[in-house]
Amino acid sequence: MLSSLYIVDLRKKKTLVAERRKIHNRLSALGGAVRTVSLIGTNFGSSRGFRDYIYHNYEKSISHSHIMEGTSRTLPYTIRFAGLLGSHSLGKNPKFMATAVDLGRELIRRRISLAYGGGSVGLQGAVASTVFTNGGLVRDCIPGYIATRRVYGPTYGVEHTISSNYYKYFEMNHAMEAFIVLPGGVDTMEGLFTLISWASEGLHNRPIGLLNIDGYFNNLLKFLDDAVRQDFMASSQRKLFISSFSVDELLDKLEFAKAFPGPGVSYDEFVNPGRLDLELHL
Incomplete structure (x- = not known):
């Protein structure tokens, strides 16, 4: 035996x-x-x-x-196009704005193009402005009713008008290789959980990187871990969430996830x- x-x-x-x-x-x-x-x-x-x-x-x-x-x-794989989710507000913490600008600069350094939700305000606007003004490629996916009224101000880069937020995520999902999520409120969470629900249905397996500035997403990560423990969420879904306090480390993890994809592998805590x-x- x-x-x-x-x-x-x-x-x-x-x-x-x-x-x-x-x-x-x-x-x-x-x-x-x-x-x-x-x-x-x-x-x-x-x-x-x-x-x-x-x-x-x-x-x-x-x-x-x-x-x-x-x-x-030199890496075996590099992300060429990343989708951005985040608030159209700057929030109260000054680190949010500073880190958003750092993210834009790092995307330029790594030659990663950006797709975002349009506008020139808030954390999304800070990233898009940094990428665009430094010669990077920016594409915005924005619902027509928001674009017409310029709710979030003028947009950067190529404007791609769609009918609703649902189709915004749909278009970004088909074009992007990874997603980066900045601090935000209900709208940001809507996009985030839309993507993860689609993953549960087999519609995508793109890594989702949470830029956990000052621990903003700590409670969300705890919720996800609790959902897995209570069998309300598959561990394979949980492992699509990659988090880091650092811009550089988060992008490294996303590139690693794209280089070595596979079921059951946690790229967030690969030891x-x-x-x-x-x-x-x-």
Whole structure:
């Protein structure tokens, strides 16, 4: 009779082999020489260490210009178009506005185009203004009745008028590779939960990044965790939510999620199991 310890070890080995195969297939599909990198006994300590190790070794097997010409970093995958949800108000906390501007600058640095809900006010306006005035590509999806009255002021970039908020999320969902959510109220939550309900119906699996400025989304994250514990929400849905207090880290996590998608993988808290007893083929 097999011991429980042996069964656990066997399950871990199968999980690691599956992870190795998934990563190998993702990176091989992007081109470059296939070679072997030994990870035996390697302790990465964190998701960032794991990701950086893979990316560092991938860089050795393929030229910078081939994988991502003209960008400042070399990664197996980069987000090209991100959708933004957030308030048309600035809120009371000055960190909200400052971080929104930082987000716009980082999107420019990474050459990520932006789609947002239109207008020039609030946190959405701050991000869109920063991207647009620095030469970035901006597309706004705004309901016609709001665009006509200029409720939120003039918009930046290419205006795409739709009939309702529902179709705004529909259009953004089809064009975007990831979503970034800034602090906001009811309208922001409407968009956020529309996306997550669509995910439960299999309409999308795009990662959703919560920019948790000053812990604004802490209560929301607790609610989601409680919903999973009470079987009101599938864990696979919960894992689509990625959160970070930092702009740079949040975008890194979103890029990681796009590079290595897969059911049951939590990109928000991806922790390498310690000593990986396997070989990763790059």
